[in-house]
Amino acid sequence: MEGTNITDPIPLLTHYKMGKFNLAHRVVLAPLTRMRSYNNVPQTIAVEYYSQRTSKGGLLIAEATGVSDTAQGYPNTPGIWTKEHVEAWKPIVNAVHDKGGIFFCQIWHAGRVSNSVLDQIYGCFFDDQDIAPEPNMKT
Numbered sequence: 001m002e003g004t005n006i007t008d009p010i011p012l013l014t015h016y017k018m019g020k021f022n023l024a025h026r027v028v029l030a031p032l033t034r035m036r037s038y039n040n041v042p043q044t045i046a047v048e049y050y051s052q053r054t055s056k057g058g059l060l061i062a063e064a065t066g067v068s069d070t071a072q073g074y075p076n077t078p079g080i081w082t083k084e085h086v087e088a089w090k091p092i093v094n095a096v097h098d099k100g101g102i103f104f105c106q107i108w109h110a111g112r113v114s115n116s117v118l119d120q121i122y123g124c125f126f127d128d129q130d131i132a133p134e135p136n137m138k139t
């Protein structure tokens with residue numbers, strides 16, 4: 001920021017240019033897994049959930065969103081690997097954009113802690129899968 005000293009505090013409610021995105025303020029919605037996307041399909045309720053948290057020029061990061069069948073670490077988390085998923089996301093994204101929000105999708109693969117049942121179906125994908133992750137996780 002011009003005309004400021006390096007030790008000056010930066011108020012949260014000031015503009016920030018993040019690459020090509022012009023954020024109106026520095027309060028960001030952190031990604032929060034909700035486990036409400038039954039069978040990995042984002043639900044209509046997410047339109048309200050994300051709209052409520054949208055402000056004009058504010059950045060939202062969507063909950064972690066699976067990139068494949070084998071990416072799952074928790075049940076009922078949203079996916080973005082089928083047309084059905086993409087179509088289900090559209091009204092949610094549109095609602096955020098309609099309120100002037102900037103919406104990032106956080107894509108994930110749970111890697112070594114992905115559901116072990118999936119290994120039985122699809123086979124092991126990770127060289128280090130035989131090293132147990134700590135602590136134990138239950139899904």
Ligand SMILES: Cc1cc2nc3c(=O)[nH]c(=O)nc-3n(C[C@H](O)[C@H](O)[C@H](O)COP(=O)(O)O)c2cc1C
Pocket residue numbers: 030031032033034062063064106
């Ligand atoms: C219920 C819950 C779900 C979360 N889901 C995600 C997620 O999907 N992706 C992610 O990167 N972080 C996730 N987090 C981490 C939060 O984004 C993180 O807690 C938040 O950024 C605050 O940071 P702190 O826990 O270091 O204070 C989750 C946290 C909680 C409590």
